[in-house]
Amino acid sequence: MKKTIDINLGGMLFHLDEDAYQRVGAYLDAVRAQLKHVEGCEEIIADIEARLAELFHAHLSPGKQVISLSEVDAAIRTLGQPEDFGDGESQPTAETAQSYGEAYEKRIRRLYRDVENGFVGGVCGGLAAYFRVDPVIFRVLFLLLLFSGAGFIAYFILWAAIPGARTTAEKLAMRGEDITLDNIKKSVEEEAQRMKARFQAGAEEVSPAVKRAASGLGGATRNIVEAIGGLVAIVFRVIGFFLLLGIAAAGIALIVVATNGFSFESDWTQGTPIFAMAMTVLPSSMSMSVLWLATIAAVLGIVIEITALVLRYTFRVDIPRASWRWIHGTAILSSLVGVIIWVVMGIQMGLEFREEARHIEAIPLAEGRTEWVLTVAPNALNIPDNHVSLGEFLDGLDLYYDGIALDVKQSMRQVPSLECVVESRGSNRREARLKADRVQYDVTLEGDSIVVGDLISFPLDDRFRGQNARFTLYLPVGHSVYLDESCSDYLDDVDNLQNMYDPRMAGKLWLMTEEGLTLYAESRL
């Protein structure tokens, strides 16, 4: 019992023995290689296929339905060896002769688009043929991906990069040999052969000494080198496969993040941290969509390039030169546009940090008291519960930022006061001043208690331009302050006679003397 394979030659259906099928494919491959630089190559191949069909047809009868190796060889004798197709203008090349011999040996499966059975471009059919699964699997996969947008991009990249299986040789290659242990061994050997040939060719160009060294390799050594070369090739193919998977995943992730990014304006709190951070520093004249478009363009270019390279070098997809140029052009242009927008944004952002300005407010404290308690409390302003926990908090169109610092100093006058200095940067002094003016902070005075909110807030449109608030408690000599534990993260460079490190000052009672602030008690009295 023999397995047969159906092929379509010149529009006719033939059943071929497996070995006959291999040989026909190898033959057409070699002919194509011979004719690839001849004008009208496709037409010539079509003529040859039609003639091949006619020759096969002559052998068929009701008693003989299947074309075997002997019929194929007879047909090849009639048509001639691939070298004979030279047209007297192009001489048969060593490359052709070699590839024909090679192709006779076996036919490795290549990735082509199944243009005949495809719904759109045959990408799914081709992938299915390559991985020996039902095309429906890939079609469903792409349809699912389509909803996120990634499938659309991936499909078009693959469509552009993978050549369609148009000739019989390509169709045969598309459904080529199964991957068996034997085939892997064969492919290892062949890969090694090819590598060796390449090395030797290179050596010939470089220097005769290297050439001698290459050809002087002992049999055993050479076998090892070949085996290693083959293994490397297989490893690369596996890496390539995972790289493609990774790219697909990255693409999907990017699209998901991007689409979330676009809908972000309606719901701040659902956004990703990176998005929130980018949003807070973006140049004020630019919207988030511009940044996203730039990012997508830049990443897309890289994805296109890597995908094409992986397809070419690990899956041996024979990308036509014209497509290759198109792919390169698109990739470079896309990345370039993205990067240029990034650079412009970066420069603009930098310029918006150029000048600094401050806004000062002195809040008098109630007279008659000499003992104070300084506490930092969660901001009384409305903070959403599920905020972005990166120090910056978004709420509606306001930005919340924990940019506060606490200090204690001696008052030159006899009354205590709390001075709030708000700083901001901007593209010019006026801008900086306006941004500082718009910063809101939260101070609550009640009896001896001074409560400072842990967050300042400013309009999101102001962007983060170094806004911060410094609260300095001016105490006359003889006044004391208890620094609550909650102050520990915010005390900043507070001069004290004990030279105590800021965070440790919290939770202690301090007294203002002529010499400066001094530790009065380890706890509240």
Next chain:
Amino acid sequence: MCCIVPNINYIFANMNTENARAQMRKGVLELCVLRVVRKGEAYTSDLSEALKQADLLVVEGTLYPLLTRLKNAGWLDYRWEESKSGPPRKYYKLTENGERLLDALDQEWNAFVNAVNSL
């Protein structure tokens, strides 16, 4: 055809080198194809049959690129014809340009043969 074959055979008989023979075949193949087509519309295998009988062609394969080239140059034209024994066939015929070219080539060939024979 009748005037070429003896000449070619004469040359070949005396050269007896396969390589030179192949080179010469290649050189005159274009002329031969055009001459066969002048006799009437021809299908590729008709052409190859005629040329093989005249010992001017070894394998069919050589013809396909040549025919496409001649067609693209505007010297040959073809029409499709359904076939019972396979896919539709291309039947080639000479165009007006082709006829003129062939006349010129015939003259060239005769001059060439005379020149060679006169040595």
